Amino acid sequence: MGMIEVKQTFSRKELLWFGPLFALFTGLICWVLWRCGVPAMPLTLLAIAALIVIIVYYLFPALQRPFYRGWMFSVMPIGWVISHLLLSIIYYLLLTPIGIIMRLVGYDPMNRKLEKKRETYWVARQQVRDPNRYFKQY
Numbered sequence: 001m002g003m004i005e006v007k008q009t010f011s012r013k014e015l016l017w018f019g020p021l022f023a024l025f026t027g028l029i030c031w032v033l034w035r036c037g038v039p040a041m042p043l044t045l046l047a048i049a050a051l052i053v054i055i056v057y058y059l060f061p062a063l064q065r066p067f068y069r070g071w072m073f074s075v076m077p078i079g080w081v082i083s084h085l086l087l088s089i090i091y092y093l094l095l096t097p098i099g100i101i102m103r104l105v106g107y108d109p110m111n112r113k114l115e116k117k118r119e120t121y122w123v124a125r126q127q128v129r130d131p132n133r134y135f136k137q138y
Contacts, residue, residue, distance in 0.1 A: 015064045026050035036123050
């Protein structure tokens with residue numbers, strides 16, 4: 001079992017929303033390609049193909065689940081790459097510099113410094129017995 005799995009069962013609502021979202025996605029792709037200077041003929045063909053796919057998608061409900069599942073399997077690698085890329089960027093460009101700065105400044109929020117003269121590192125806390133505190137977590 002992998003960390004990222006493609007969903008196998010879909011609700012009727014998900015299947016109905018896929019058509020407009022697919023139209024929006026292909027429209028956005030056509031617009032970006034048009035802004036980049038792609039000739040009109042391929043863009044027109046792409047738009048017509050997307051329209052045909054959406055019409056067939058709604059005319060034949062038996063094809064909705066296989067088409068939606070195929071789409072999910074085909075875009076899963078994109079999601080995997082994007083999520084790992086974003087996590088790597090956040091870790092290496094945000095968290096790592098913060099950790100390096102904290103070490104350089106000498107800030108230790110968890111009090112992990114070893115002191116040879118101390119007998120124990122136990123931190124005494126005040127015992128609270130009120131069960132209502134569980135309802136006020138923050």
